[in-house]
Amino acid sequence: MLRQDFASDNTHGAAPEALDALVAANAGAVDSYGEDGYCARAADLIRGLLDADAEVRFVASGTAANAISLAALCRPFERVLAHAEAHVAVAETGAPNAFGHGLTIRGLPGASARIDSEALKAVLAEPEHAHAQPPAALSLTQATEYGAVYGLDHLRRLTAAAKAKGLGVHMDGARLANAIAAGFDPKAIPGLGVDLLVVGGTKAGMTPTEALVIFDKALARRFDARLKNAGQLPSKSRFYAAPWIGMLESGAYQRHAAHANAMARKLAAECGLKALHPVESNGLFAELSPERHKRLTDAGWLAFRCDDGSVRFMCAWATTEAVVEELAAAIRATA
Amino acid sequence: MLRQDFASDNTHGAAPEALDALVAANAGAVDSYGEDGYCARAADLIRGLLDADAEVRFVASGTAANAISLAALCRPFERVLAHAEAHVAVAETGAPNAFGHGLTIRGLPGASARIDSEALKAVLAEPEHAHAQPPAALSLTQATEYGAVYGLDHLRRLTAAAKAKGLGVHMDGARLANAIAAGFDPKAIPGLGVDLLVVGGTKAGMTPTEALVIFDKALARRFDARLKNAGQLPSKSRFYAAPWIGMLESGAYQRHAAHANAMARKLAAECGLKALHPVESNGLFAELSPERHKRLTDAGWLAFRCDDGSVRFMCAWATTEAVVEELAAAIRATA
Amino acid sequence: MLRQDFASDNTHGAAPEALDALVAANAGAVDSYGEDGYCARAADLIRGLLDADAEVRFVASGTAANAISLAALCRPFERVLAHAEAHVAVAETGAPNAFGHGLTIRGLPGASARIDSEALKAVLAEPEHAHAQPPAALSLTQATEYGAVYGLDHLRRLTAAAKAKGLGVHMDGARLANAIAAGFDPKAIPGLGVDLLVVGGTKAGMTPTEALVIFDKALARRFDARLKNAGQLPSKSRFYAAPWIGMLESGAYQRHAAHANAMARKLAAECGLKALHPVESNGLFAELSPERHKRLTDAGWLAFRCDDGSVRFMCAWATTEAVVEELAAAIRATA
Amino acid sequence: MLRQDFASDNTHGAAPEALDALVAANAGAVDSYGEDGYCARAADLIRGLLDADAEVRFVASGTAANAISLAALCRPFERVLAHAEAHVAVAETGAPNAFGHGLTIRGLPGASARIDSEALKAVLAEPEHAHAQPPAALSLTQATEYGAVYGLDHLRRLTAAAKAKGLGVHMDGARLANAIAAGFDPKAIPGLGVDLLVVGGTKAGMTPTEALVIFDKALARRFDARLKNAGQLPSKSRFYAAPWIGMLESGAYQRHAAHANAMARKLAAECGLKALHPVESNGLFAELSPERHKRLTDAGWLAFRCDDGSVRFMCAWATTEAVVEELAAAIRATA
Incomplete structure (x- = not known):
């Protein structure tokens, strides 16, 4: 899984x-x-x-x-x-x-x-x-x-x-x-x-x-x-x-979205990949070779390759700093 | 309301x-x-x-x-x-x-x-x-x-x-x-x-x-x-x-349905109206004159008249015996 | 045929x-x-x-x-x-x-x-x-x-x-x-x-x-x-x-329609059937029992029974007085 | 026109x-x-x-x-x-x-x-x-x-x-x-x-x-x-x-189509334009500059430019050798 x-x-x-x-x-x-x-x-x-x-x-x-x-x-x-x-x-x-x-x-x-x-x-x-x-x-x-x-x-x-x-x-x-x-x-x-x-x-x-x-x-x-x-x-x-x-x-609508956006920026900053699109909201669309993508999958992380060739990582209200760091490390490890 | x-x-x-x-x-x-x-x-x-x-x-x-x-x-x-x-x-x-x-x-x-x-x-x-x-x-x-x-x-x-x-x-x-x-x-x-x-x-x-x-x-x-x-x-x-x-x-699916059915039967038994359809599931479709229907509405109860002229009372998992009795009394009071 | x-x-x-x-x-x-x-x-x-x-x-x-x-x-x-x-x-x-x-x-x-x-x-x-x-x-x-x-x-x-x-x-x-x-x-x-x-x-x-x-x-x-x-x-x-x-x-549009209407009236007048709808345009919708309808079919004439029970006879620009008379006679012969 | x-x-x-x-x-x-x-x-x-x-x-x-x-x-x-x-x-x-x-x-x-x-x-x-x-x-x-x-x-x-x-x-x-x-x-x-x-x-x-x-x-x-x-x-x-x-x-179905195809080939051969697609059926799709196209239009001939940039000339059963020659001359005159 x-x-x-x-x-x-x-x-x-x-x-x-x-x-x-x-x-x-x-x-x-x-x-x-x-x-x-x-x-x-x-x-x-x-x-x-x-x-x-x-x-x-x-x-x-x-x-x-x-x-x-x-x-x-x-x-x-x-x-x-x-x-x-x-x-x-x-x-x-x-x-x-x-x-x-x-x-x-x-x-x-x-x-x-x-x-x-x-x-x-x-x-x-x-x-x-x-x-x-x-x-x-x-x-x-x-x-x-x-x-x-x-x-x-x-x-x-x-x-x-x-x-x-x-x-x-x-x-x-x-x-x-x-x-x-x-x-x-x-x-x-x-x-x-x-x-x-x-x-x-x-x-x-x-x-x-x-x-x-x-x-x-x-x-x-x-x-x-x-x-x-x-x-x-x-x-x-x-x-x-x-x-x-x-x-x-409660203001959670904007607050959670701001958090998700911040998590995407954090991931972009820490994962070491080149962003192929501006990280302006809650997703990182990154350059990742098929070989590295496979290694990331083998390491247990699901991420989809988009039609333009970028690999998408989406953050959400529930995305924690810890899990971002965990993924960033896993991505770096595929290099 | x-x-x-x-x-x-x-x-x-x-x-x-x-x-x-x-x-x-x-x-x-x-x-x-x-x-x-x-x-x-x-x-x-x-x-x-x-x-x-x-x-x-x-x-x-x-x-x-x-x-x-x-x-x-x-x-x-x-x-x-x-x-x-x-x-x-x-x-x-x-x-x-x-x-x-x-x-x-x-x-x-x-x-x-x-x-x-x-x-x-x-x-x-x-x-x-x-x-x-x-x-x-x-x-x-x-x-x-x-x-x-x-x-x-x-x-x-x-x-x-x-x-x-x-x-x-x-x-x-x-x-x-x-x-x-x-x-x-x-x-x-x-x-x-x-x-x-x-x-x-x-x-x-x-x-x-x-x-x-x-x-x-x-x-x-x-x-x-x-x-x-x-x-x-x-x-x-x-x-x-x-x-x-x-x-x-949990079996609640059938249990709640059985309760709703029972509530419809109870309502049919207590409200004094003639049922125009068999009360086999969770609804009572009763004969109720426009005058009595209006009085019931005035008393605060919403009920819809169906295309066949019957007035519909639906029961559900949440319908209590108390509210059935309350409605039955209200219906009887319209007579 | x-x-x-x-x-x-x-x-x-x-x-x-x-x-x-x-x-x-x-x-x-x-x-x-x-x-x-x-x-x-x-x-x-x-x-x-x-x-x-x-x-x-x-x-x-x-x-x-x-x-x-x-x-x-x-x-x-x-x-x-x-x-x-x-x-x-x-x-x-x-x-x-x-x-x-x-x-x-x-x-x-x-x-x-x-x-x-x-x-x-x-x-x-x-x-x-x-x-x-x-x-x-x-x-x-x-x-x-x-x-x-x-x-x-x-x-x-x-x-x-x-x-x-x-x-x-x-x-x-x-x-x-x-x-x-x-x-x-x-x-x-x-x-x-x-x-x-x-x-x-x-x-x-x-x-x-x-x-x-x-x-x-x-x-x-x-x-x-x-x-x-x-x-x-x-x-x-x-x-x-x-x-x-x-x-x-050429005026044929109205002239032919008038002819078709006239042929429907002629058929209504001559066939001996009761018209179930007013013969105001080019069709006769007549009372015809299934037995007589079958005899008419056996005599070689196609006519459709409508949803309301009437049998429909449509006239057109090409309908001649002769064919109306022929059909009228055939209908009368089914009596 | x-x-x-x-x-x-x-x-x-x-x-x-x-x-x-x-x-x-x-x-x-x-x-x-x-x-x-x-x-x-x-x-x-x-x-x-x-x-x-x-x-x-x-x-x-x-x-x-x-x-x-x-x-x-x-x-x-x-x-x-x-x-x-x-x-x-x-x-x-x-x-x-x-x-x-x-x-x-x-x-x-x-x-x-x-x-x-x-x-x-x-x-x-x-x-x-x-x-x-x-x-x-x-x-x-x-x-x-x-x-x-x-x-x-x-x-x-x-x-x-x-x-x-x-x-x-x-x-x-x-x-x-x-x-x-x-x-x-x-x-x-x-x-x-x-x-x-x-x-x-x-x-x-x-x-x-x-x-x-x-x-x-x-x-x-x-x-x-x-x-x-x-x-x-x-x-x-x-x-x-x-x-x-x-x-x-009558065989006219194939005969007329063969004629239309032949007229397209004749036009291709005589008009002096470069065909951008093989002339295998009844159309010629030719290279024609906007300037020459306009001159052809001004000379009275309608022809459509296709999405791929080619200009289309369609022949049909009724296309005569004479009209092909007339168009071919008109096209040549736009050069």
Whole structure:
């Protein structure tokens, strides 16, 4: 059995603040299907985090939340623009395409999975015709799949270009907490023109839950029917809301993310490998030869090689300094 | 705020056995996406319950599990046969149709939401042509949406007729625990020719989780990809498996269901209303005039009127004798 | 081999005016995909027929045109309201559901397949919730599947009720020519609030072609991409446009429909059967016992029994007085 | 108005043999929906062409026929392998993805749009996991989108590799006639393991019609329902079958294709441009600078620049030697 500590940020359980809140929410008979007081309170907290008068829903799956969002923004004869390495493009087994009934995703280039603004503009400038799907939505990931964090100006250039062409904007915030901990201001999101935002709870250290934020009021109409139709209107919704209360009220949401980020930096500093992407959030994407990778596996550590050739080490709320040091030593020993 | 105690069996939290197991499963870094030891152990327990060598997956949503099942058994130019009052037909906002890309559901008659065998046979005997969707799957609910429990002979007649025509068989067991507590033997399910079974955890007293059992080995191929594509391959899968371990190992799964059934019978006996359906599982579907219903609401109790005119009172693992007596008195007071 | 003369109005070939125009359009190299001059001219003629500044497209299939229309008006978590006997509901093998990715159709009552206004209003007055698909589109058929023709006031009541609730309106005009010949003014359609209209060419006596009229300018955006995505953007589009030119410029479109209607009335008058629906367009739906129906079949005539028990005899542009008399005599001989 | 003669092979009308047969099929009342004698006879002729006991259907659209085929071979959580420049991948506005409910297409490399065998084998050797769509179908185009014709050995390598991994095989034969005229033996297709073949009628010089050939008997079950559901079960089906009768019985199908191929070779020989792809069927893909391209456009000739930078000139049954000489001179004059 290989050690899962750095395999992903979803191999860890829930942080105490999340789990305690879940347990505390267990008592009594309450409304179901999102109508309970826990959902109301958690939604308020997320609106506070974003400083936005937006609709908020709690769902079980980030893949589903992304797919539902893209399906809401893009019709089957249209196309989503996303980074070529985006989770929605390469790691969701076609969920956005299926929920979107055949929409396709066009991959854009850009270092460290940040979309290059000029590449986006070039695609948006292409003439439209009936024989190919024109772009209808832009999907951004913050922090990115390679651990980078978009700067606000970069995001503004991207969303302004998209909005100018009438595209909807989706943000996959599976690791938004880590981006926030890295300095990204979540209160800037509404002003960017994001229509639908998925805020990750699971990777942030909760039991399974994701928050889906609907900034566009027109999109919010019949959203519960949309969710139910997609199998994402939980009956015992309190269990998807409560962890948010525990994490946001206590500040643990940002605190744990900051810790995870710090652990990634510590690992980068101590393991002796060359980082192939900036270590701006909770992952280290490092250069590691197949031979050394095998030795690390033989030593009992699981780590995945990414499409770009880098080997990924993810840190989480539960990652201790001790285990980072243990892994760093194991990596050094493969040299 | 109306009291939710009898509004549904999903207004209650999780039973201690489920919640304790969830908390116990929190520690450490483990595999994700169903590869963890909790999923393996819970799947074994469900195989034991059914005495079947079947594949088992844990998902977040019963609606999704039903929809995925029907989509696996039926193509868009085909049709599902289900009771006209089945949950898949009337209470899932088209999820089976959407996951099934346009499959439709043909409603069959039958008392208390049990499909009438002769009605099924008559539909199966209809000649097939290209201008209407022919039936490809039969969907059964055990216990039914009106609280009835199918007898084994009844199920055999239905599934034999379906199988003889090449149909796949899906069983929605959102309240299978209550059917088992009422005397239905789950070990009979494999012999019935059921291809896909959804075993409800949520309504049985767990945090959100449903077990999807795949009896047909051919259907099991690429099922994880199917689940991921449908947004139902949870990353922190341990949290969907653990409650099953707690409930099945302790016997609480059946014990709580038996209690819920007993509470429904007690309510039926004490409230003075005429039951419009047999009280065989955990719900009472009673005759209650709009005037009396309003008085009950005014007294603070939430209860829904069903499509057939009956008013539904659902009991659950957490329903106490005291609250049953309290409601029974409140109902009597509306007379 | 049974005689197909009255089996449907699509068992006949094309009228000379349509076929001649098709042959005349064959010469030379012209634009494809709807960009040719034939499409432009035919679209102008249809705009003239309807007195409307609408977008017009020519497609191969009425089933596809209906399905595309409903998919444009209704999302998968929403529902179409149509007569329970509407072609879209019972004779298109789920095409609207598939093109609409799971939208469902709720059947409404009404004599002779005309939707009852009060029934529509009652459905529209139902409260909306997240657990069932709310209505988003109304689908009307003119002339109806049972040969009736809606009066303008009736249509106004229906569309006004739908529009007041924000529904889109689709009209299936597979036999619009016959309705026009019966006195319905096509220039009234735009004022009714119809968003998408399918005008039947095939049943009106053309080679396969249907006109899809888009009154709503917002819906017209990217409609060619929508059609291509749906397999309904013909390359050699001239062949779908030319028959319309031949039929509309010559007046044959209305003249042939009037003839077909007259033949249905003649058959009704001479065959001795009781008409179960008003003979207002080109079909007779008659009372005929299974015994007499069998005798008619044995005598070599094909006629279908409808879901409501009536036996259908369809007339077309090519139906001669002689063949009507021949059939009428054959029917009388079964008595 | 630009001259359309070489813009595509679908800018031309129908060959006399096709049109005459269509006109001849117009008389009388016959079965509809593919049950007529014309369909039976045309299907026999296609079976003869392929020397195969296969099911044959006639549909209106090649895009739809391809999309229906891929949807039949591939589920939404699976993927089609096709050349990166294949029509299904780049020129059908997502129709395969939409008909296939979210299936995606992975583009493979290979010169002149022929899939490279080694590249296919490499993809098929990739390990499969639940987080990406595994391949389920291989789509081949014969002749290819860049005018090349696969040799039999090449096809055997591709289909053998696909079949060994359990993939279904689709062949887009929009220009199969041109491949046959170039020496490809259509009787070899069944032995290749092709499951579904689309034989192009439209580009071969017919009025709109495509033949869909179903070699796999299991796939053939309920195929008419599948077609109806997809809007591709024509009512007046005779008009889609008749052109095949006229073209195949007379040998015009191959004769016209041979002529089109010869015209492409003549153009290549006379225009003075460098061919960027082998001129093996009816298209010339030539090197032409933007400046010269503009001059050619200014001289009145429409020609499209392809994604690979080549400028495409398509010949058809109706292309005369005179017009080839006229264009060749015009091209030379741009130098």
